[in-house]
Amino acid sequence: MGQFPVNLEEAIEWLASFGGEPDGGVSRTLYSQPWKDAQQALKGWMEDAGLDTTYDSIGNLFGRVPSSNPNAQTILIGSHVDTVKAGGKYDGAYGIIAGILALDFLKKTYGTPAINLEVVSFCEEEGSRFPLALWGSGMMTGIYSFNDISDIKDSEGISFETAMMAAGFGLSEYRVRNDIQNFIELHIEQGPTLEKVEKSIGIVKAIVGQKRFRITVNGESNHVGTTSMIWRRDALHGAVNMIHDLYESVKNYDEDLVTSVGQLFVEPNVPNVIPNQVRFTVDARHPNESILSSFCQQFTEMFKTHAKKSDLDIKVEMWHEVQPAQMDRTLNEIVQSICTRSTFPFHWMNSGAGHDAQLFARICPTTIIFVPSQDGISHSPIEFTLSKDLETGLEVLIQLLHQLAYNH
Amino acid sequence: MGQFPVNLEEAIEWLASFGGEPDGGVSRTLYSQPWKDAQQALKGWMEDAGLDTTYDSIGNLFGRVPSSNPNAQTILIGSHVDTVKAGGKYDGAYGIIAGILALDFLKKTYGTPAINLEVVSFCEEEGSRFPLALWGSGMMTGIYSFNDISDIKDSEGISFETAMMAAGFGLSEYRVRNDIQNFIELHIEQGPTLEKVEKSIGIVKAIVGQKRFRITVNGESNHVGTTSMIWRRDALHGAVNMIHDLYESVKNYDEDLVTSVGQLFVEPNVPNVIPNQVRFTVDARHPNESILSSFCQQFTEMFKTHAKKSDLDIKVEMWHEVQPAQMDRTLNEIVQSICTRSTFPFHWMNSGAGHDAQLFARICPTTIIFVPSQDGISHSPIEFTLSKDLETGLEVLIQLLHQLAYNH
Known part of the structure; x- marks a missing residue:
């Protein structure tokens, strides 16, 4: 391997070496030394591939193939460079690497595009170092501002601002761009669907909305031996009835609805x-806000009915909410036609996890293309995607960008 | 108040002063200083009442009214002097105090009985200091021996034997008596039944058998967003179905069955x-061993069926078992006739908690008589029973002993 990787497989290993750990995990949290090293290395690779590079004022890195038309808009491709602690080699990294390889190929093969093509390595998406996710895309889309980080510290007490400045960013005002025509993200699925249905490409219809609740059920402690069943105010019995009926009620909804009780304390x-x-x-x-709201309202009422029937007190609090984001139908139909033409097996699906694309969907036609994750595992050193699947994703991205930026 | 109490109410407060705490709680664990002080004080009171006192070799204290017949057997009355940490004033204490007051009254009023009457202050029942319960009655009934304590230590690392010897006991072999004709225990209910049904006296049919199980359900961790409901191996969803159906199945059993999930970890x-x-x-x-066994077998099979259906692994282990103990029907019918004659409202019931009486039931006709516990609370500084209920219990005990030991 020379200074820079020459193919996808090499590039995955090369980028994983920044923040790489002995067990194969990768830790590249925002503004850390491995993070800085990775962005600088990517900048070098982009320049080696003939792209025009820039950082914005928070550390998002861009590599551009400009159009000859000075008034042309920009198709942005990419993903995030940061990782969770002890994460995998593919999450985020794959989208950046595929973007660089696609632009390199298109420029060499077809020359100057009709529309600017630009790859982005977002500084942050995971929310792993600081309790704020989607920082890179949030600033680019004008949804976040510097106000959002004013009170935020990492687990060692270092403020967001201090860390950003120490990395050489945050020193000038943020300029929100108005030239983004489309955003396209290539990403590993991080779930088992494509593997289960045996398809190579996931065409993402929407990134689901999320609502998270905290439920507190209060009853009365008593001796289990001396308290007859009929005189109990058993908080666990009540909670079990609620959770049982929650899972039963999902069966009456469409297959896109997922609900989980992940945490329970007695x-x-x-x-x-x-x-x-x-x-x-x-x-x-x-993926549909009104269906999600109606489901949540139904189970909240059902929980309260159970509590009343069992003489229990209940408190239901929503503590986290993310709106669903619809991916662009036109872009997705182009992806489908590419897959059909090239006989790549594809599957229409939703993303149950959040991605940078969900914020771009608010400002421009956007989509996200998935490739399979082995055993559905992500955020782990054993995260893995087969080379042939990575190559298929890159091929779809190249054909999509060719159709969007050169067929004019 | 003189050196010794002259009535029930005074006696409860007097005994509670040994190990008494500022908040009203009582801590009198086995072989501790407050325990020694309490047994010595009770010995003094028994002697003041004209009873012949002895300790056995483990610290059970006896006060006897001997019959004139040297071949007479003995009716033993009493309960345990030890408490849980920060326990109440009535648990155990009431049965000893009522026994002393009853014997004092009977001796003064009717003279020498036809059968020996003896009150016992058992050294230990709760298992609070050492992980072994029913020590006093276990040794008296020959069910325990010194072998059972050989490896047992308290939370400070003091061995059972060391603590026993430091208190002046365990220095000679234990002599199991063969003169016990009946055992009768007066005790607070420690549950809410008598209060709920508004009765003063509980006639105990049986002390229930117990079986305790540890269930481990294993599934697979996954991202809640990216894993469709149909591909999950959710251990909590499986456990909730099991517990839901466990509580449903109780509805098909008689009202004497109680079952509880008290502990759950995710x-x-x-x-x-x-x-x-x-x-x-x-x-x-x-209270019935075969019904209890059959119920446990049924839910174990039902749990395994649920696990199989949901592709989960399951382990079911029984870690604790107590056989039910039947109280004597003849003694209970005498108690009922006393209550009817004296118009004391009574209720036939089972004991869901363990008591010294459960071991005596194996060697002689035995019964236990309950008085109400306010709000069903016990093992707490706010444990409370109304004076009139304590007096009613004592009156029943006196009449019962009179009938058994003088009507010949």
Whole structure:
């Protein structure tokens, strides 16, 4: 391998070496030294490929193939360079690498495009170092501003601003661009769907909306032996009835709805005492906001009915909410026609995880293209995607960009 | 108040002063200084009442009114002097105090009985200092021996034997008596039944058997957003179905069956990850061993069916078991006739908690008589029973002993 990688497989290993750990994990949190090294290396590689590079004032890195038309808009392609702690080699990285390889190929093969083509390596998406996610795309789309980071610190007490300035960013005002015509993100699925349905390409219809709730059920502690079943105010029995019916109710919704109770605490949590309190979370996701809201309203009412029937007190609080983001139908139909023409097996699906594309969907026609994740595993050192699937994704991206930027 | 109490109410406060705490709680764990002080004080009071006192070699204290017949057997009355940490004033104490007052009254009023009457202050029942319960009655009934304490230490690392010897006991072999004709225990209910049904006296049919289980359900962790409902191996969803159906199944059993899930742990227990493991306990109690066994077998099979259906692994372990103990029908019918004659409102019931009486039931006709616990609360500084209920219990005990030991 020379200074820079020459193919996809090499590039994945090369980028993973910045923040790489002995067990194969990658830790490249925002504004850390491995993060700086990775962005600088990517800048070098982009320049080596003949792209015009710039950083914006927060550390998003761009590599551009300009159109000959000075009034042309820009098709932006890319993903995020940051990782979770001990994350994998593909999450985010794949979208940046494929973007650079696609632009390199298109420029060499077809020359100057009719529309500017630009790859972006977003500075941050995961929210792993600071409790704020989608920083890079949030600033680019004008949804975030410097106000959003004023009170934020990492786990070591370093403020967001201090870390940003130490990395050489945040020193000038942020200029929101108005030339973005489309945003296209290539990403690993991070779930098991494509593997289960045996398809190479996921055409993403929407990134689901999320609503997260905290439920507190209060009853009364008593001796399990001396308290007859009919006189109990058992918080766990009540919570179990609620969760049971929550999962039953999902069966009456469409297959796009997912709901989960991931966290549950029992008080006092000893074998021979009737629980007086149970706290649990509900996470509900669906690509359609009104269906999601209606589902959440229904289970909230159902929980309250259960509580009343069992003489329990209940508190239901929503503590986190993300609106669904619809991907662009026209872009997706082009992706479908490319897959059909090239006989790449594809599958229309939703993204249950969040991505930079969800913020761009608010300002321009946007889509996200998935490739399979082995065993659905992500955010782990054993995150893996087959080379042939990575290559298929890159091929679809190249054909899509060719059709959008050269067929004029 | 003189050196010794002259009535029930005074005696409860007097005994509670040994190990008494500022908040009204009582801590009198086995072989501690407050425990020694309490037994010595009770010995003094018994002697003041004209009873012949002895300790056995483990610290059970006896006060005897001997019959004139040297071949007479003995009716033993009493309860335990030890308490849980920060327990109440009535648990155990009431049964000893009532025994002393009853014998004092009977001796003064009717003279020498036809059968020996003896009150016992058992050294230990709760299992609060050492992980072994029913020590006093276990040794008296020959069910325990010194072998059972050989490896047992308290939370400070002091061995059972060391603590016993420091208190002046355990220095000679234990002599199991063969003169016990009946055992009768007066005790607070420690549950809400008598209060709910508005009765003063509980006639105990049986002390329930207990079986306690540890259930481990293993599934697979996944991202809650990216894993469709149909591809999940959600350990919490599986456990919730099991517990839901456990409580449903109780409805088809008689009202004497109680079952509880008191403890439940979820792994990894974070809102956005599908749980891969749930561990929970099941406690089931019933006065009939075959009904209890059959119930436990049924839910074990039902749990395994649920696990199989949801592609989960399951382990069911029984870690604690107590056989039910039947109280003597003849003694109970005498108690009922006393209550009827004296117009004391009574209720036939089971004891869901364990008591010294459960071991005596194996060697002689035995019963236990309950008085109400306010709000069903016990093992707490706010444990409380009305004076009039305590007096009613004492009156029943006196009449019962009179009938058994003088009507010959």
